[in-house]
Amino acid sequence: MGVANRLDVTLRLVQGSDRVSVAELSHRLGVSEMTVRRDLDALERQGLVRRVHGGAVAVSPREEGGGFSAREPWQAVTKDRLGEAVAALVAPGWHVLLDAGTTTVHVAEHLAARGPLSVAVLSLQAAAQLADRPGIELLVVGGRSRPGERSLVGPLALRTIESLAFDCFVMSIGGVHADHGWSEFSLEDAAVKQAGLAQAGRTIAVADATKLGVRAFSQVAPLGVVDRFVTDAAAEDAATHPNGPQTLHALREAGVETILV
Structure with missing residues (x-):
């Protein structure tokens, strides 16, 4: 796993817990405790975590300006390739629910050329990408904007999703x-994804290969609820992603079409 990818997953694991230990991060990421300490030091220098004895705690993005903006540049080329592949699976005329996340912003960029489409977004960044694009009917799902992430969550977002029907839900995932299926680091994000799954005729999940083998805090759903999963080809390389091949096999056994780009 590359350094930027590992930092991304480490940050999400810390943000998903009140406190996480070096030993737990080492076990989840499959790297040495010395590597984990170096990564936590790097994240602390960026103001994204606070080091404590034996581990780390998350820093409020409202205080330090972290979150989405800090992760956005990481693996941008890979995420753009994933975004293009996902957009190619969306048929003109569909009603699409587009999840929040750094990868789905790239999906939004490529969806702009797939119109006519009706796209409901759960991300303020995705809304900015799709606003005023010819052939795109944009619906911004109501809700509370999570500080630092600008994802739309909470009761209002859930009620809006539950009142609509979608041809496709494009779901990002932590x-x-x-064994644990699809999971997220935030309870609120997990609840929104569960609502999206229930209201869509099909679901395309998308994530870079670092998310394979990761068991985040809140389970969203079993593997088999998703129709297609788009990830980067590095997922098949056990040398860089030890949990990748095993997770891909489990997805295929569950009936999920996996697309590697």
Whole structure:
């Protein structure tokens, strides 16, 4: 796993817990405790975590300006490739629910050329990408904007999703695990994804290969609820992603079409 990818997953694991230990991060990421300490030091220098004895705690993005903006540049080329592949699976005329996340912003960029489409977004960044684009009917799902993430969550977002029907839900994900299924680091994000799954005729999940084998805090759903999963080809390389091949096998066994780009 590359350094930027590992930092991304480490940050999400810390943000998903009140406190996480070096030993737990080492076990989840499959790297040495010395590597974990170096990564936590790097994240602390960026103001994204606070080091405590034996581990780390998350820093409020409202205080330090972290979150989405800090992760956005990481693996941008890979995420753009994933975004293009996902957009190619969306048929003109569909009603699409587009999840929040750094990868789905790239999906939004490529969806702009797939119109006519009706796209409901759960991200203020995705809304900015799709606003005023010819052939795109944009619906911004109501809700509370999570500080630092600008994802739309909470009761208002859930009520809006539950009142609509979608041809497709494009779901980003924090973790995909052979036993734990699809999972997220935030309870609020997990609840929004569960609502999206229930209201869509099909679901395309998308995540870079670092999310394979990750068991995040809140389970969203079993593997088999998703129709297609788009990830980068590095997921098949056990040398860089030890949990990748096993997780891909579990997805295929669950009936999920996996697309590697």
